[in-house]
Amino acid sequence: MSAADSGGLLVRDEGRLRIIMLNRPDRMNALTADLHHRLQEAVVAAGNDPDVGAVALTGAGRAFCSGGDVRKSSEDAANASRAETIEERADTIIAHGRTAIALHRMGKPTIALVNGAAAGSGMALALACDLRVMASDAVMRTAYARIGLSGDLGLTYFLHRLAGPARAVELMMLNEKLDAARCEAIGLANLVLPAEGFAEAAEAFAATLAAGPTVAFRCMKQNLHTAAAGNLEHTIEREAYNTARCVRTKDVKEASLAFREKRDPVFTGT
Structure with missing residues (x-):
């Protein structure tokens, strides 16, 4: 597959490595409903492609993914013709969460190449992957407490398993900004690479998994x-x-x- 850009998503192959890049750098790769849908399609397609050995998820520009696009969500809510019920909203969020499930359950390695800030649902997507490679200047943050939300896309599930139950409570409620060294220390990052030349080095790491058994x-x-x-x-x-x-x-x-x-x-x- 050659590089293809569709609705804020850039997909390309490097040998047996499928690279899926969130491509809304002006919005720090914030997720809209449409981008959620396109990302899910791309992840499922990669999982089903026999020519793909591993999948790398990353972001364009200075962020990995800043989470949901709060501004777009607010505009959509303001323009809605009728009030949305709790059940309807929950169904939408559950649908978005299937992307995290696909990354986690896919029968091949998934690697988050965290080139910059990963917050909220962006952090959840990174933790859903099997491995996380972080740039030395990248950060993670649960972010939900700041906007009065409780979390989605399986973030609490992955935090609980990667960092432990006590740490998961701390990270969700205190909303600490975690630099790459701290992420590595508490089990959220597997490898930290220098910010200079990060993309090339991180893709080379992911390529070794794509070439594996x-x-x-x-x-x-x-x-x-x-x-x-x-x-x-x-x-x-x-x-x-x-x-x-x-x-x-x-x-x-x-x-x-x-x-x-x-x-x-x-x-x-x-």
Whole structure:
């Protein structure tokens, strides 16, 4: 796929790496309802594309994603022909949250390349990914307490699992601005890279995952999701079946041959 820009979203491929870039730099990549929809379509399409080995999510300009576009939401509410019920609003937010689910559950690695500020639902999208690479000058912030909201897109779920229950309460209620070093220290960032040349270095990191053993990665994610449910017996069973499945792949045979030939394996994802 060549680079394609559609409604504030730029999608391009670098080898087996699919890069999805939020492209509203003038609004710090704030999410409108339409952009939510386009992003979800792009994430699902990447997950279903057999030529894609990994997915990287990032933002254009100085921000990763500043969250929902509050100004646009206010304008839409003011122009609405009738009052929206709680149930109708909740249904819309649930629909937006399916993007986070798709990033989290996708059967291939997802990497957030956090080039700048990630706040509110933007932070949730970053945490929904399997890994987060942050620029040294990037920041994260839950942001909801400042605008009187409680959070969406699974942010509390991911904070609870990545930072722990006590820290999740602290981050949601105190709304602390977290620099990259702090994010790494409390488990929200996996890698911090220099701001200078961040995009190139971060994409190179993501590309190593895109070139990895796709079937094994999918099985690893299944194992980890089963383990998160907290049942040891189910986890051991899942690991066993997935190992048996992986043994049949060409990638395992290639890895064995590469070991004997003292070289790096070249995986094909099959």
